[in-house]
Amino acid sequence: MSWDLQTGGLVGAIELEDIRTCLSVTYSVCGTMFATLFHSGPAFVISVHNVLFGMHIYSRSVDGRPLNEIWTHGEYLRFATMESGSITTWEVGFASPHTPTRVESLPVPDGFDPSREYRFHPTSSRLAFTIEESVLVWDARDSKFLLKSTDVNGHVVVSMSFSPNGRSFVCGIGNLGIYLWKESPTGFTPHRKLVSHTRDSQPLLSPNGESIVAFGGLAIQLWRTMDSVTPLPDVSTPTFQRSETAFISGFSSDELLAAVARMEDEMVVVLDLKSGIARLTVDTGMKVYGMRVAGSIIVIVGDGKIVTWNLLAGSDVLNPKVNVNDSVLTTTFNYPPFPPWVSRPTPSVSPDLRHMAMMGWDRGSGNHRLYLYDVPTGQYLASAPAMRGICPWFTLDGCEIRYILWRDVERWGIIQDSESNVTRLGYLGSSTHRLGEVPWQSSRGYEVTDSRWVLSPSKKRLLWLPPSWRSDRRNSMWSGRFLALLDRELPEPVILEFEG
Known part of the structure; x- marks a missing residue:
């Protein structure tokens, strides 16, 4: 067809x-x-x-x-x-x-069996195949082996792929992961080993050889191949258990790092957005409701606690795993009672890491309120009537809190009285929100249309989101040129980078 x-x-x-x-x-x-x-x-x-x-x-x-x-x-x-x-x-x-x-x-070398998995690259006349516990690449034109690897180790080779120029070779080996070799003066040398979270991934090198896409089960995974020129330790993609809750995420302002977690889960993964590698895995020991990454610091809001970690600690180790004992600061606060229409809180941390805001319920008055806390001490600072607003967030200067009320944006300023040292919330009015003003819209002019096309600032079509990625707009987040899809139907968060 x-x-x-x-x-x-x-x-x-x-x-x-x-x-x-x-x-x-x-x-x-x-x-x-x-x-x-x-x-x-x-x-x-x-x-x-x-x-x-x-x-x-x-x-x-x-x-x-x-x-x-x-x-x-x-x-x-x-x-x-x-x-x-x-x-x-x-x-x-x-x-x-x-x-x-x-x-x-x-x-053809002795032992080649075309009934087993193999790949022939016609331009370079290179033949990749397996014998027992070895993966081999044969240069048929020069009659010599370019690769003899014993990494199969009794496992089944699922798929092989050469780059179009024949200078890179990738192999999916059962549940061992994906192995990448690159051409050198002495043949093919190990470049990276990628540990996939799905069994029997089938890798395919991109036309320019700079990325690998792997298909396995319900997942499609993508890695870049140009991140280093020396072999790296195992790089594992974070895995998440499917549940009825969506993901939450936090991006650093310099767009170098992102943190992702399931709402109410205890594990947070910090990703390097340049390489896609997990920089840190945090076992918080509490249900996670919100987070903020700023420089080398990550602040995680949990069940009655605000915990801070230093991302540079253990930076000489790839994807170190830390817990609350490795934290820099832990403060305790009391959540306000939740309104009956909110099953989970949605706290937000200011960019300067000074304040935390969240919606709550005042049992005395029976009204919804916006609550403000001090992050370093966990101290309650102020509250204000919030009607039935949702998803509070801070402006970039940290001086204002906003939330959506129906179609409008409600604005509250953080006012510090220097004489009495009292902090209060001052109402700044409401307005119809402009494009890019809410967290699920891009401040750089990128846009997701109703037909699920991602448009550039010049309205050029960049990507059509497949049906399984079409989450509700409020289950997605923009940060500069990065779009995070955080829907509960996804087996893991999807983070996309756009240029153009």
């Missing part, structure tokens, strides 16, 4: 008869024809079709056992077969039903 990529409409459908397994597809350079290699019964068949008219041009059985790739070479279609201990490359015109001609034959 073919679709018009501008309208999304179906152009036409081409039926390929007797296909049992489609092994490979490639387009002609002009884009008007495509070829498929498929397994039909005991035979292997190459079939060529015209894209514009949906017309079948020809089909041809392949003599011998083809490797699982066909590719385009100029105006020709090429494929490779295994015969008599060698890899033979064949060539035929896209629109020509003539007999394919032999291009070259290259030797």
